[in-house]
Amino acid sequence: MASFLQRLFGGEKNSKDLAKDRLKLVLIHDRASMSPAMMEHLRRDLIEVISRYMDFDEAALDVQMAEQDNMTMLEVNIPVSSVKRNAGV
Amino acid sequence: MGEAVSFKGNKDGIVLLLDCGVEFESLCQMIVQKLWQSRSFLGEHTTLVVNSGDVCLDGGQRLALKVLLQSLGHEVKYFLPEDSAAVLPKQPEETELTPSVQQAENWNMEALQAAVPAELADVAHYPANGALAVRKNVRSGQKISYDGTLIIFGDVNAGAELVATGHILVLGTLRGVAHAGCQGNKQAIVYATNLCSLQLRIADLIARAPDGESNERHVPELARIIDNYLVIEEV
Amino acid sequence: MGEVIVVTSGKGGVGKTTTAANIGTGLAAQGKRVVLMDTDIGLRNLDVVMGLENRIVYDIVDIAQGHCKLKQGMIKDKRFPELYLIPAAQTKDKTAVTEEQVRAICNELKQEADYIIVDCPAGIEQGFKNAIAGADRAIVVTNPEVSAVRDADRIIGLLEAHGLGNPQLVLNRVRPNMVRQGDMMSVDDILEILAIKLLGVIPDDDSIVISTNRGEPTVLDQQSRAGQAYRNIVKRILGEEVPLMNLEVEEGFFARLMKLFKGN
Numbered sequence: 001m002a003s004f005l006q007r008l009f010g011g012e013k014n015s016k017d018l019a020k021d022r023l024k025l026v027l028i029h030d031r032a033s034m035s036p037a038m039m040e041h042l043r044r045d046l047i048e049v050i051s052r053y054m055d056f057d058e059a060a061l062d063v064q065m066a067e068q069d070n071m072t073m074l075e076v077n078i079p080v081s082s083v084k085r086n087a088g089v
Numbered sequence: 090m091g092e093a094v095s096f097k098g099n100k101d102g103i104v105l106l107l108d109c110g111v112e113f114e115s116l117c118q119m120i121v122q123k124l125w126q127s128r129s130f131l132g133e134h135t136t137l138v139v140n141s142g143d144v145c146l147d148g149g150q151r152l153a154l155k156v157l158l159q160s161l162g163h164e165v166k167y168f169l170p171e172d173s174a175a176v177l178p179k180q181p182e183e184t185e186l187t188p189s190v191q192q193a194e195n196w197n198m199e200a201l202q203a204a205v206p207a208e209l210a211d212v213a214h215y216p217a218n219g220a221l222a223v224r225k226n227v228r229s230g231q232k233i234s235y236d237g238t239l240i241i242f243g244d245v246n247a248g249a250e251l252v253a254t255g256h257i258l259v260l261g262t263l264r265g266v267a268h269a270g271c272q273g274n275k276q277a278i279v280y281a282t283n284l285c286s287l288q289l290r291i292a293d294l295i296a297r298a299p300d301g302e303s304n305e306r307h308v309p310e311l312a313r314i315i316d317n318y319l320v321i322e323e324v
Numbered sequence: 325m326g327e328v329i330v331v332t333s334g335k336g337g338v339g340k341t342t343t344a345a346n347i348g349t350g351l352a353a354q355g356k357r358v359v360l361m362d363t364d365i366g367l368r369n370l371d372v373v374m375g376l377e378n379r380i381v382y383d384i385v386d387i388a389q390g391h392c393k394l395k396q397g398m399i400k401d402k403r404f405p406e407l408y409l410i411p412a413a414q415t416k417d418k419t420a421v422t423e424e425q426v427r428a429i430c431n432e433l434k435q436e437a438d439y440i441i442v443d444c445p446a447g448i449e450q451g452f453k454n455a456i457a458g459a460d461r462a463i464v465v466t467n468p469e470v471s472a473v474r475d476a477d478r479i480i481g482l483l484e485a486h487g488l489g490n491p492q493l494v495l496n497r498v499r500p501n502m503v504r505q506g507d508m509m510s511v512d513d514i515l516e517i518l519a520i521k522l523l524g525v526i527p528d529d530d531s532i533v534i535s536t537n538r539g540e541p542t543v544l545d546q547q548s549r550a551g552q553a554y555r556n557i558v559k560r561i562l563g564e565e566v567p568l569m570n571l572e573v574e575e576g577f578f579a580r581l582m583k584l585f586k587g588n
Contacts, residue, residue: 014506020513023470027477027517230366232415247377248368248414266380287378297378300402 032065032072039063046076054083094123097140101166105137105158109144113324114282114309117157118242118260121222124161134162140169149311149324153280156256160220160238220255227251227265234271247287256280266290275314284310284321294319326357326434329441329561330459332483334475336446338467339496342532342542344443345373346551347463349541350558352407356438359398361410361429363455364445365420368412375539376401376409385413388425394432403544408437418450423457430458439561448482456483462491463523468498468509477518492523494557499528500571511568524557526550527571 034042043063050056062077093108093116107116124131139146139154146154146168155165220238227233227241229248238255241263249265251257256278257269263281268290270277275292288297289312296312296319312321331344341364348360362370365385371377382397387410401407410429413420433440444455456462462483466476476493483491495511502508511525529550535542543554549571556566 016503016506016509016513019470019509020517023473023509023517026470026474030474030478031481230414250415288380295381300375300378 029072034065039065050078052084055081057081092119092123094119096123096127099138101138103131103135103137104169105139107139107141109141109146113150113153114260117153117282117309120154120157121161121240121242121260124158124163131163134164136164136166138166138169143170145170147324149322150309152278152313153258153309153311153324156238156278156280157240157258160222160240160256160258162220226261229265245281253277259284269312275317277313279312280309280324282309283307284312289319289321291319296321326437327439327461328430328434328459329439329461329463330444330456330488331441331463331465332444332452332455332479333446333465333472334448334479335466335472338465338472339494339526339532340446340465341369341373341443342536343463343465343494343496343526343554344441345370346541346543346554347558347561348439348441349374349401349403349407350543350554351439351441351561352401352404353544354558354562355406356562357406357436358404359408359410359433359437359440361433361440361442362412363421363426363442363451365412365451366414366417367445368414370443371399371409371411372539373536374401374409374541376411377539380411383411383413384426384429385416385420387429388421394429418445418454421454423454426454427458448478452479452482453486456486456488459488462488463494464491464518464520465494465496466514466518467496468503468514473509473514473517480518480520490521492521493518494523494526496526497528498525498571522568523560524553525568525571526553 043061046063047058047061051058056078060079062075064075066073066075093111095106097104097106105120107120109116111119137158139151139158151168158165220240221233221235222240222242223233224242226243227245227249229246232250232252233239233241234252236254238258239251239253240258240260241251242260244261245251245259245263245265245267247264251259251265251267252271253269254272254274254277255269257267257280259267259279259281261281262283263279263286265286266288267279267281267286269279270292271290273292275294277291279286279289279291283306285306286298288295290296291312291314294314294317309324310321311324312319314320329347331340331347333340341362344360348358352358360370360374361384362368363384364370368383371380376399379399382392384397386392387394387397397410398408399411401409430440430442440458442455442459445451464476464479464483466472480491483489493515495514498511499508503510511522515522527549529542529548531542531545531548532550535545535548541554542548542551543558545551549569553569556569559566
């Protein structure tokens with residue numbers, strides 16, 4: 001009875017809404033995760049594109065997925081040695 | 090009253106004295122224990138006279154005892170008291186119940202270890218006569234295959250599988266599948282102190298439990314082939 | 325040419341085997357030629373749910389490895405003449421068969437049967453890959469629980485990656501009272517999250533436990549609500565349009581009056 005009244009006056013969320021919200025958050029993360037094979041593909045594609053514009057140490061190229069403030073971030077760190085002056089022109 | 094299982098000597102050799110006031114299945118367990126304790130005194134292969142006192146063991150019980158003793162390396166010379174009505178059934182009597190001599194000679198530790206799943210590795214073995222004894226409950230998903238006679242001291246649960254070229258004796262409840270004489274030996278038997286297997290196989294014959302109610306009867310039973318039928322009888 | 329339907333879930337214990345048994349039996353009751361195939365090697369259960377555990381001589385591993393012919397490994401059901409079970413092996417492990425072998429078995433079965441229902445093991449490892457190897461379509465079973473729905477989502481993604489897009493959902497163990505009270509996610513809540521087609525909703529029903537005890541699939545029990553729900557699923561698989569059944573148990577006037585006073 002007490003919990004019913006609480007719900008009635010909006011004091012507490014239904015447990016199913018709680019479940020749904022938690023589930024949605026978890027699934028955002030689950031669905032954003034990439035398999036190691038996909039990460040490797042991405043890495044190769046990045047190297048191919050970026051090397052058209054600049055010279056860099058391919059082995060040092062670092063690709064990561066990270067969580068920040070409830071957002072999924074793709075972090076790419078590339079130590080550049082030199083920019084190709086007339087690339088893409 | 091003394092022990093249910095004891096030894097005595099007479100002119101024919103060593104007599105195994107049994108007190109049949111004890112239930113047959115407990116008696117079997119005690120016999121195995123007694124023989125194991127007395128192994129230095131008995132030696133590897135001894136011919137025994139089995140004396141069950143006032144009570145006359147029936148044919149099935151005699152057969153089960155004979156197989157049990159043989160699987161531990163011993164022969165039965167004769168049973169006392171004699172009872173013409175309860176002599177061993179003819180067919181099994183004529184046949185060689187022991188695994189062949191060759192099997193016994195081929196027996197080695199490695200073969201035993203290979204036959205037993207890793208999770209059952211800490212079991213005790215009886216090297217005599219090439220029989221393998223497993224002191225453990227065999228659970229669903231576990232399978233023991235053995236070239237020779239297999240004795241389980243424990244329960245064999247549904248989903249477990251025992252396969253032996255010789256006999257299979259389960260001193261406990263047998264719920265899983267047992268296949269004795271798997272290479273075609275029709276003289277092989279399956280004995281369990283509580284036989285409620287869903288399916289039994291001897292040589293190339295298969296018997297399955299009837300559909301419907303479970304049949305845990307808690308009586309020792311013995312399965313063997315008689316006239317090309319797989320027959321299960323109380324002992 | 326028959327169709328191979330894999331019943332899968334990711335999470336264990338949500339009712340895959342029960343669903344596979346009921347759909348298979350229900351299809352057979354409609355006169356279809358059906359083969360139920362258990363691919364949960366090492367943890368077989370479809371045989372006991374079907375009440376056929378005492379008839380197993382050969383299993384899927386024996387078939388895959390050629391120890392017996394396909395026909396020998398198919399156990400005939402006791403209720404329907406055109407219903408068969410291929411049991412999993414119990415004393416081997418999931419790597420005892422390969423995806424190619426399962427695919428070959430499915431292809432051979434498709435020549436003879438109308439439907440091949442494959443019961444998939446829990447998990448996403450080799451056993452899952454084997455189970456879906458020969459499948460034409462997939463049914464995903466889940467419960468209205470956070471853990472089960474999350475795993476269902478993962479499985480849907482993996483099915484798509486393996487060319488089994490558009491799987492259909494069976495939502496199992498729904499408790500209408502709890503849904504009404506807001507303590508259980510509803511069908512709509514779950515469809516909103518998973519965004520796949522709904523094949524059916526099974527109410528939580530004691531008759532499932534009882535029928536499993538007996539080895540008689542619930543779908544044959546005309547009194548059972550879960551049985552009715554499975555019969556509806558079977559009709560939908562056969563292409564009929566069947567509306568979702570009302571899961572609410574009819575309540576008498578007095579019960580409703582009591583509720584009014586109790587305030588829940």
